[in-house]
Every structure is written in C-alpha cells, then in structure tokens.
Amino acid sequence: MQTTADFTIIGAGVIGLMTARELRQSGATVTVLDQNAAGQESSWAGGGILLPLYPWRQAEAITRLVMHSLALYPTLMETLLADTGMDPEWTPCGLLMTQNPDIGAATAWCQNNHIRYAEATAAQLEPFCSAAINPLWLPDIAQARNPRLLQALKQDVFNKGVQLIEHCQVTGFTRQQDRINTLNTTQGDFSPGQLVIASGAWTGMLFEQLLPSILGQPQIAPIKGQMLVFAAKPGLLPSIVLDGDRYLIPRRDGNILAGSTVEQEGFDKTATALAKQQLHSFATELMPTLARYPLIAHWAGLRPGTAQGIPYIGKHPVIGNLSINAGHFRNGLVMAPASAQMLADILLGRPTALASSPYQLDSPH
Ligand SMILES: Cc1cc2nc3c(=O)[nH]c(=O)nc-3n(C[C@H](O)[C@H](O)[C@H](O)COP(=O)(O)OP(=O)(O)OC[C@H]3O[C@@H](n4cnc5c(N)ncnc54)[C@H](O)[C@@H]3O)c2cc1C
Known part of the structure; x- marks a missing residue:
C-alpha cells in the first residue's frame, strides 16, 4: 500500500490542478491521480472564454465565482508564465454579443458587476451576417488558450513538488465508518489522508459506482460539446463573437x-x-470570409453538467476525509481559480473569500 500525501486529488483537469496548486502553496503535500494524461479531458476541449455565455441568465452563485476568478486571472496567468515559461495566452480581446433581446438585464448585470459595456458599432458588426438585436460590446472580456493553460499548470504543480500520477484510474474505495481508508487504483492501493474528488464529468458515476447508497450524492452528468478549428490568419477576427448559442474565438496564431x-x-x-456540418454552417454563415480557410481540427469533450451549472465545492456531509470540487458545467475554466481557492480555504480552515453555502452538497445545483 502506498501512503500518499496530506491531500489526494482524483482528477487532473483545471479544477484538480488548480486545487492542488492552492493546497501545495500552503505547504501541504499533495498527490494528484488521473486515469488519463493530465489536462486532456474537458479542460483541454473547452473554448477558454472567461465569462459565461449571457452571464445575466445564470444563477447568482455562478456570478460570484466568476467575478472572483476574473479578479484572480491576470496575476495567475502572469505568474504561471513567469514560473514555467509556458504562455497560457490570456488575452483580453473583448466579447461582441450580437443578439441580446434581454438588453435591460444585460446592462444591469454589467453595471452591478462593474463590467464595462457599450453598444456595438456598425463597423464592429460589419464582417458578420447576423440579425443583430441590441448588439453589445464588452471590451475587457478575456480568453485563455486552455490547452496551454493546462500545460503550464501541469508544469507548475510539478515544479512545486506535487506528485502527479497519470494513467492511474481510481477503481474503488474501502470505507471504515465515516472515513475512506483505502483507494484502489489501476496502479495499486493508496492510503489517502484527505481525499478530493475533482473528476469532472465522471464525478457522478464515480459516486454512484464506488460510493453507492451513501447520503450526499452529487448530481453531475456528462454533457458533450463539439468544437471546430479553422486555420485563419491573425487579425481576421479581433474579438470573441457570440451569436445566439454559438460563438467564434480567435487565437493569437x-x-x-x-x-x-x-x-x-x-x-x-x-x-x-x-455537428461538424452544423458548426461549419454556423461559422461560415456568420462570417462568410471564414469559408476560405481550411478546417484543421474537430473534437468533442464532456462537460461536468449540473442542472443549474452551480458546482459542488466543499466537504462531504458523511465521509469525514472526503471533499468535492466538481460540476462546473459550461464555466469550469472561468470559475476554476475561485473554486480552487474556496476548497483550499475550507480544507485548511481559513476564511473563504465568498460564502461557501451555495456550493455545498445539500444546496440546489
Ligand atoms: C466544447 C466545450 C467548450 C467549453 N468552453 C468553455 C469556455 O469557453 N469557458 C469555460 O469556462 N468553460 C468551458 N467549458 C467547460 C470547461 O471545459 C469545464 O467546465 C472544465 O474543464 C471542467 O474541469 P474539470 O477539471 O472539472 O474536468 P476535466 O477537465 O474533465 O478533468 C477531470 C479529470 O478527472 C479524471 N478522472 C475522471 N475519473 C477518474 C478516475 N476514476 N480516476 C482517475 N481520474 C479520473 C479525468 O481523466 C479528467 O482528466 C467548455 C467545455 C467544452 C466541452
């Protein structure tokens, strides 16, 4: 039996790695296990827009994590780049939203959250064939190039002394009363100290299969998302553009x-x-010049879906050495820094920056 660290985290996506980083920075020892290579699932597949789509239609609990994360992001990105030499390409390119029938709610949300906004100009809309409704321009919204962010995070936690064990699937737990005392994995058994489940879309299944019939089951299900990439040229699209329920995101290259x-x-x-045909039609109908550029990639990822998109962050109510940081649905990249900080604060007995009650297992998600 391998004795692991003070904290063992199951899942090396953006949530598990950022949680590991926070805990390690306090001096704790941390082991992260992943059934795959680190950072290759939803956190790799996502778009990296650092704002929910139409944030004013989301629950207040999402806004709080988003706003706190947005305050943390610039320094975090700068530090990761300086410490690892890997650039997560955090880019405040702005977000153009072409259709906003609920413009009153949109502008009220921006005002309440100190997000700068303006009516989009005719020049900004000119490249797009969209039936614009109250088009809105949010100049400060940023993106991160999430695959690079994950590479930088992986390198950073490694440099900081986190033990990362890849291709190690957790297959069982042995419980003694209200404690998990053994983790069974494809690389042998571990004796965990505190255990954190940050297993993204697999979290609900992991509880159902490995911890059946305990009170406190998170309701998290996989929701597939597909994405296409065009090899266009720098400057063709200056900002992220959201049109209905679909979007285009320009990378620096x-x-x-x-x-x-x-x-x-x-x-x-x-x-x-x-999906390839639907996304291709969306992109080329919205921005006809895109039809000139080749498609170079198409993939799918599994979002950790919850009914309202509110993640579970906190201690398990029954099992004393178990906690959870999962269920970030469509906004895991933007909510990650605040979520990781919140769980680390809870586990280390520090005051949390935000009230943690909306994220507990027994709150509506
Ligand atoms: C197409 C798409 C677009 C998106 N766009 C955005 C966006 O623009 N902005 C945004 O904020 N969010 C976006 N998201 C959502 C975001 O990607 C997710 O919310 C986030 O990545 C979730 O992170 P995670 O660490 O919880 O999950 P994951 O990255 O999936 O990590 C979970 C990890 O747990 C591991 N694991 C699971 N079970 C086990 C086990 N039994 N043993 C060991 N390891 C295990 C997995 O291998 C995986 O690496 C998008 C998602 C998709 C799919």
Missing part, C-alpha cells in the same frame, strides 16, 4: 474556434459529421 454543441450522449465522445 490566427486559428479560429467555432463552438459548440450541447448534447446528452452519456460518455460517448465521438466527434460527429452532423
């Missing part, structure tokens, strides 16, 4: 992502011809 679908297909991650 000129690539443009078109996303995304929202599908309930269980754990099937197949990238389908239908």
Whole structure:
C-alpha cells in the first residue's frame, strides 16, 4: 500500500490542478491521480472564454465565482508564465454579443458587476451576417488558450513538488465508518489522508459506482460539446463573437474556434459529421470570409453538467476525509481559480473569500 500525501486529488483537469496548486502553496503535500494524461479531458476541449455565455441568465452563485476568478486571472496567468515559461495566452480581446433581446438585464448585470459595456458599432458588426438585436460590446472580456493553460499548470504543480500520477484510474474505495481508508487504483492501493474528488464529468458515476447508497450524492452528468478549428490568419477576427448559442474565438496564431454543441450522449465522445456540418454552417454563415480557410481540427469533450451549472465545492456531509470540487458545467475554466481557492480555504480552515453555502452538497445545483 502506498501512503500518499496530506491531500489526494482524483482528477487532473483545471479544477484538480488548480486545487492542488492552492493546497501545495500552503505547504501541504499533495498527490494528484488521473486515469488519463493530465489536462486532456474537458479542460483541454473547452473554448477558454472567461465569462459565461449571457452571464445575466445564470444563477447568482455562478456570478460570484466568476467575478472572483476574473479578479484572480491576470496575476495567475502572469505568474504561471513567469514560473514555467509556458504562455497560457490570456488575452483580453473583448466579447461582441450580437443578439441580446434581454438588453435591460444585460446592462444591469454589467453595471452591478462593474463590467464595462457599450453598444456595438456598425463597423464592429460589419464582417458578420447576423440579425443583430441590441448588439453589445464588452471590451475587457478575456480568453485563455486552455490547452496551454493546462500545460503550464501541469508544469507548475510539478515544479512545486506535487506528485502527479497519470494513467492511474481510481477503481474503488474501502470505507471504515465515516472515513475512506483505502483507494484502489489501476496502479495499486493508496492510503489517502484527505481525499478530493475533482473528476469532472465522471464525478457522478464515480459516486454512484464506488460510493453507492451513501447520503450526499452529487448530481453531475456528462454533457458533450463539439468544437471546430479553422486555420485563419491573425487579425481576421479581433474579438470573441457570440451569436445566439454559438460563438467564434480567435487565437493569437490566427486559428479560429467555432463552438459548440450541447448534447446528452452519456460518455460517448465521438466527434460527429452532423455537428461538424452544423458548426461549419454556423461559422461560415456568420462570417462568410471564414469559408476560405481550411478546417484543421474537430473534437468533442464532456462537460461536468449540473442542472443549474452551480458546482459542488466543499466537504462531504458523511465521509469525514472526503471533499468535492466538481460540476462546473459550461464555466469550469472561468470559475476554476475561485473554486480552487474556496476548497483550499475550507480544507485548511481559513476564511473563504465568498460564502461557501451555495456550493455545498445539500444546496440546489
Ligand atoms: C466544447 C466545450 C467548450 C467549453 N468552453 C468553455 C469556455 O469557453 N469557458 C469555460 O469556462 N468553460 C468551458 N467549458 C467547460 C470547461 O471545459 C469545464 O467546465 C472544465 O474543464 C471542467 O474541469 P474539470 O477539471 O472539472 O474536468 P476535466 O477537465 O474533465 O478533468 C477531470 C479529470 O478527472 C479524471 N478522472 C475522471 N475519473 C477518474 C478516475 N476514476 N480516476 C482517475 N481520474 C479520473 C479525468 O481523466 C479528467 O482528466 C467548455 C467545455 C467544452 C466541452
């Protein structure tokens, strides 16, 4: 039996790695296990927009984590770049939202949260064939190039002394009363101290299969999202553009992502011809010049879906050495810094920056 660290985290996505980083910075020893290579699931597949789509339609509990994360992001990105030499390409390129029938709610939300906004100009809208409704321009909204963010995080936690064990699937737990005292994995058994489940879309299944019939089951299900990439040129699209429920995201190297679908297909991650055609039509109808550029990638990822998109962050009510940081649905990249900080503060007995009650297992999610 391998004795692991003060904290063992199951899942090396953005949530698990940022939680590991926070805990390690306090001096604790941390082990992170992942059934895959680190950072290759939803956190890799996402778009990296650092704002929920139409944030004024989201629950207040989401806004609080988003706003706190937005305050943390610039320094975090700068530090990661300085410490690892890997650039997560945090870019405040702005967000153009072409259709806002609920403009009153939109501007009230921006005012309440000190997000700068303006009516989009005709020049900004000119490249797009969209039936614009109250088009809105949010100049300070940023993106991160999430695959690079995950690479930098992986390097950073490694440099800081976190033990990262990849290709290690957790297959069982042995409980003694209200404690998990053994973790069974494909690389042998571990004796965990505090255990954190940050297993993204697999979290609900992990509880159902490995901890059946305990009170306090998170309701998290996989929601598939597909994305396309065009090899366009730098400057063709200056900002993120959101049109209805789909968007385009320009990377610094000129690539443009078109996303995304929202599908309930269980754990099937197949990238389908239908979604490819739908996303291609969306992108080229919205921005006809895109049709000139080749498609270079198409993928699918599994979001950790909850009914309202509110994540579970906190201690398990029954099992004393178990906690959870999962269920971030469509906004895990933007909510990650605040979520990681909140769980680390709870586990280390420090005051939390935000009230933690909306994220507890027994609150509505
Ligand atoms: C197409 C798409 C677009 C998106 N766009 C955005 C966006 O623009 N902005 C935004 O904020 N969010 C976006 N998201 C959502 C965001 O990507 C997720 O909310 C976030 O990545 C969740 O992070 P996570 O660490 O919880 O999950 P993951 O990154 O999936 O990590 C969970 C990890 O747990 C591991 N694991 C699971 N079970 C086990 C086990 N039994 N043993 C060991 N390891 C295990 C997995 O291998 C995985 O690496 C998007 C998602 C998709 C799919």
